[in-house]
Amino acid sequence: MSVVTVQLGQCGNQVGQELFDIICSDAQEGQRKTYSVASCERFFHQTAHGDLVARALLIDMEPKVINRSMSMAAKSGRWSYGESSHFSQKQGSGNNWANGYCVHGPRHRDAVEELVRREVERCDRLAGLIAMMSVAGGTGSGVGTYVTQCLRDIYPSSFILNHLTWPYGTGEVIVQNYNSVLTLAHLYQLSDAILVHENDTVHRICSQLLNIKHISFSDVNRVIAHQLGSILQPALTADSHGAYSRNPLGELVSALACHPEYKLLSMCTIPQMASSSIAYSTFSWPGLLKHLRQMLISNTKMEEGIDWQVRPPAESGRSRSLAGGSFNTSLANLLILRGKDVYSAETGGIDDPALYTSWLSSKEAFSLWKSPVPFNKYEKSATLVSNSQALLRPLDDMVGKAWNMFASRAYIHQYIKFGISEEDFLDSFTSLEQVISSYSQLC
Numbered sequence: 001m002s003v004v005t006v007q008l009g010q011c012g013n014q015v016g017q018e019l020f021d022i023i024c025s026d027a028q029e030g031q032r033k034t035y036s037v038a039s040c041e042r043f044f045h046q047t048a049h050g051d052l053v054a055r056a057l058l059i060d061m062e063p064k065v066i067n068r069s070m071s072m073a074a075k076s077g078r079w080s081y082g083e084s085s086h087f088s089q090k091q092g093s094g095n096n097w098a099n100g101y102c103v104h105g106p107r108h109r110d111a112v113e114e115l116v117r118r119e120v121e122r123c124d125r126l127a128g129l130i131a132m133m134s135v136a137g138g139t140g141s142g143v144g145t146y147v148t149q150c151l152r153d154i155y156p157s158s159f160i161l162n163h164l165t166w167p168y169g170t171g172e173v174i175v176q177n178y179n180s181v182l183t184l185a186h187l188y189q190l191s192d193a194i195l196v197h198e199n200d201t202v203h204r205i206c207s208q209l210l211n212i213k214h215i216s217f218s219d220v221n222r223v224i225a226h227q228l229g230s231i232l233q234p235a236l237t238a239d240s241h242g243a244y245s246r247n248p249l250g251e252l253v254s255a256l257a258c259h260p261e262y263k264l265l266s267m268c269t270i271p272q273m274a275s276s277s278i279a280y281s282t283f284s285w286p287g288l289l290k291h292l293r294q295m296l297i298s299n300t301k302m303e304e305g306i307d308w309q310v311r312p313p314a315e316s317g318r319s320r321s322l323a324g325g326s327f328n329t330s331l332a333n334l335l336i337l338r339g340k341d342v343y344s345a346e347t348g349g350i351d352d353p354a355l356y357t358s359w360l361s362s363k364e365a366f367s368l369w370k371s372p373v374p375f376n377k378y379e380k381s382a383t384l385v386s387n388s389q390a391l392l393r394p395l396d397d398m399v400g401k402a403w404n405m406f407a408s409r410a411y412i413h414q415y416i417k418f419g420i421s422e423e424d425f426l427d428s429f430t431s432l433e434q435v436i437s438s439y440s441q442l443c
């Protein structure tokens with residue numbers, strides 16, 4: 001079964017290119033035929049000459065980034081994008097969600113749908129679709145939301161995962177919070193699960209764990225791609241009966257997004273370090289999992305700066321506040337372990353019922369995937385994908401900032417002129433307030 005990826009806007013196209021690059025080099029490393037075949041079938045098709053072509057579409061409203069992503073892929077010599085798997089125009093969406101959603105999306109609907117249909121027809125069986133984009137610009141967020149809506153219409157029973165990059169808090173785009181609110185509120189109705197990377201968090205990983213001095217988008221994207229790859233590469237799941245799972249998105253969604261009110265997924269991976277240090281480091285499963293569990297409950301996205309004081313509260317004292325230092329309650333977690341001695345690894349207490357909301361048993365709330373194949377040069381690595389309160393605070397901040405701007409009607413005319421009304425904004429605020437309220441009450 002195969003996954004079709006739709007890359008949208010500058011961010012989606014740059015992150016997507018890094019993702020395919022990591023997946024391809026990981027699949028081709030060493031002698032592990034079954035793993036490699038499963039990964040390639042999932043993400044690439046082969047030409048008559050045996051060349052790997054990504055099952056991906058590149059969509060943008062300007063050609064520059066698409067051209068660069070395509071030429072970087074071709075230059076790798078290991079894989080490429082399909083020659084006609086892209087759609088671009090001459091001018092971007094000017095960081096305006098309404099321009100992307102109301103104008104560019106509908107105008108180019110037929111062309112984009114045709115590309116998607118062709119790619120889906122190349123799959124023996126479709127395991128689902130991934131749409132990748134940022135929420136802050138105009139094309140990824142606006143066209144990306146519109147395209148997700150089209151995908152939902154054409155493939156009503158397929159799994160759709162949206163991968164979203166959240167902007168830096170001290171934003172580059174003045175209306176980024178408007179664009180983010182409109183994107184999230186709409187995707188919440190369309191997507192099966194929304195997996196989020198925050199640029200600020202990934203930036204800190206680059207600086208503090210990887211010791212990168214002048215951090216570029218390419219560095220940030222490599223970290224995102226590494227984390228995503230660690231979820232998406234083949235693994236043995238509870239339902240896959242000893243063979244690599246053939247239904248990665250379906251199993252991801254059923255493990256983590258069991259309730260339509262809770263679709264926001266965050267993730268963390270350990271270890272992460274400069275590649276020059278990997279060879280000199282050794283890790284034990286209990287050590288890795290102890291750190292990962294504490295990262296989860298204290299809501300820390302990297303190994304450095306973990307708050308070891310946070311403990312699961314006694315039943316009576318569960319914290320419902322947004323205050324810092326509080327316990328991060330989970331709805332569901334998926335733990336993915338890859339590498340040496342993986343069969344002897346335990347769950348590290350991440351299946352402890354005290355970590356979860358009381359209305360799901362930890363048996364339903366916790367899932368474990370394993371693969372004996374080391375991922376992306378790490379002898380052992382552990383990834384946790386979490387449907388928890390982890391994104392509550394950034395979401396609340398984002399909605400709060402957008403609301404403050406909306407209260408003075410700042411920049412609203414720029415959305416109205418493309419067809420988004422004040423009522424549309426109010427509807428989006430209302431639906432995200434509901435999401436915030438649901439996650440706040442998770443206990």
Ligand SMILES: Nc1nc2c(ncn2[C@@H]2O[C@H](COP(=O)(O)OP(=O)(O)OP(=O)(O)O)[C@@H](O)[C@H]2O)c(=O)[nH]1
Pocket residue numbers: 008009010011012014015061091092093094095096134135136137138139140141165166167168172173176199217218220221
């Ligand atoms: N992580 C990461 N973030 C990016 C990248 N490129 C842009 N961003 C972020 O994405 C947001 C801007 O969105 P873009 O993807 O550049 O915009 P777009 O979707 O192409 O839309 P328009 O420029 O309006 O046509 C900002 O928050 C940037 O920080 C990237 O390669 N990686």
